[in-house]
Amino acid sequence: MTVLACVGCDGVLSARLSQVALPAHAHQKWGNGVLLPVLMEPGTYAVDPKPAGPPWRRWSGVGAEEAAAQGVFAPVYAVSFGPPGAIVVAPGDTRGTVLIPDRCGGYCCGLDGSDGPNLACAQCGRAVATRIDDCSLWQAVWFEPLAVRRLADEDPDDRTADWEVLAQQRQGLPPVDPSGAWSRQWEAAVGAALAHLLAASAGAPVAVPDGLMARTFGRVLDGLIPSGMPAKTVALAGPGLPTPNPAPDIFLVPHHPRTGKAWQPSGTTATVPLSAEVWTHLAFYSEPLLVPATGGLPDGVLRDDPLPMHPRGLFRPDRAVFLDTLARLPAVRQAWLRRIYDRVRDFRYPRLF
Template identity: 55%
Template sequence: MFVFVCAGCGVELTAPLSQVALPVHAHQKYGNGTQLPALMEPGTFAVDPEPWGPPWRTREEIDSNEAAARGVYAPVHALSDGAPGAIVIAPGDARRTVLIPDDRAGGYCCGLDGADGPNVACVECALPVASRIDDCSLWQSMWLAPNAVRRRSLDGVDAAPLSWTDLMAEGKSTAPFEPIAGRGSRVGAGHWSNYGWSWSPRWEAAAGRVLAHLLVASEGRPVIVPGGVVAEVFQRALDTLLPAGPPARRAVLAGPGQPSPRRGTDVVLVPTHPQTGEIWAPADSAAYPVPLPFGVWLWMVSPERDVPVPASGSLPDGVLRDDFDTPALLPGRLFRADWGVFRHTLVRLPAVREPWLRELLDSLGRHRLAGVFERRIRRRSPCRVAREAVGADWLGH
């Protein structure tokens, strides 16, 4: 366990925390006025190894060799020149901090977006220490500035990460759909789908990363994935993006508790450890491993058939009954992967420099295919247009 302390005065700024892997959807922008929950579970933190936050450098200011040295192999709208190693926590785990009452406390319309740099200070010495994010369409979070805090280990022995067997026994899967509401609205207002149920933003983000890896693994050939929810999530996009005709490469689900991939399997969809970020690797297999968040992978291998949702009755508006006997209604549209996460992943895979893949990426950047990628654009207030003109909201994350 750790706490983070102010680099200026040493006061503790967080509750005791355990480290977990950075969520795939950490920098996701979702919807237009949608209300998202906290990014991190209480009592946890994650570290972003890449620079994050202002100042930004636009595409014209970034030399391709410099970008490649930073692990970016195709042009992006902008790259952060901030310090790497930002630490993200749940807002409720912050201690002895206060908002900075100036222009940096601004956002789009419903809250704070952190686009201007740290907007939270240490209450003791007033050192800017973090960026609070709670605006609409962004995951609520607190990003500690790596050059303004220090990590302090607490007395005692840290618990070892759970084994794959323990993770399977816990059975914490992530459902592919969930209630989504706009700011100021109640769940059940019909936002995007019947009764407020939408495809999960977590699944759309995970699919964006997976789809980038599947394109690389395809080597320009068709890819066939398993049926059921896996096919519903990926097959339509793969059939649209990849050519028909050449012999297809086959992808299978693999991981703890699953049969070993057959000899000759081309691609395996495998889980990442939620605490360490380790990718599960099958023994004696040359297949290309495609990482899935553990909760998403677990649902794919063991889907729950009838996910209950609260049933409404004669109670007042905004009050949900506590009987859960109504099956969940499926979202009212086909699944689409998150464009931002897809692009962020693909430009960081060296294979994107191959001509066919670079051409595909460039064409998608100009003409994104309707129904394949989900990229919902947040409304922009006039005061943000100047910043976005130089790419702050179209960064490579």
């Protein structure tokens, strides 16, 4: 377990926390006027390995080599030269912090962090974190990487780092919200995995299995990659699943929910990582039968089970998450993939995204 402390005075700034993988939707923006829930589960924290925050430099003033050193390989509006390692927690897990009154700017419903860190250490007054709770943004507190340090306590973390827990938990995250809309988490997770899947395709068409994978991945892949070459096949692989025979060209594998490391199957098949909650649903969920497998219900018997949730409209991966992920893959410097990146960035595929 870990506690965050102020580097200036050692004041305690968080509850006891366990580290988990950074969610794919950590930086997602969704809708307008929509209040999103809390990003992190209580008692957890995640670390963003990417540089974040000021100083920012416009792409036109940053050379390709300098941008690549910051982990950006395709044009973006601005490149961050801030320190990596921002730590995100649920707002309820903060301790010993106070708002900075002149940094409480937001769009319309709360704080958006546009004025810089808006939380200070209550003990010494050092700016240490940014609380975000405005509409369209996931509610979170982001601690500045240079303003805090992590202190490990004596109690070990009882969350196993291997794959046993994931192999036993077979529910996953449903793709449809109770409102009937596609899950925002699914849109972000598929957007990130889609970027990796395109890179793994090497420009060839990609054939995904029928069903939910076709609805979430297939339509966009067909729209982005022209036909004409033999298609590469995709299959799920991970803990609790048998190894497909014959092996596909690409495996879709889960991120470990705690460490963030991707499952590594045996062999040399290319792998594409996907959020563990989404992967688990794809791997193990099947809709329940609404009638007995043989015959029907007796006359006069009404079934009161709720119908399975079906979404309104077509699935659209999160465009911003897709572009951000693709811009950070070295493969985007290949001409064919750069063309896709540029066209999506220029809104050439509005119906897909």
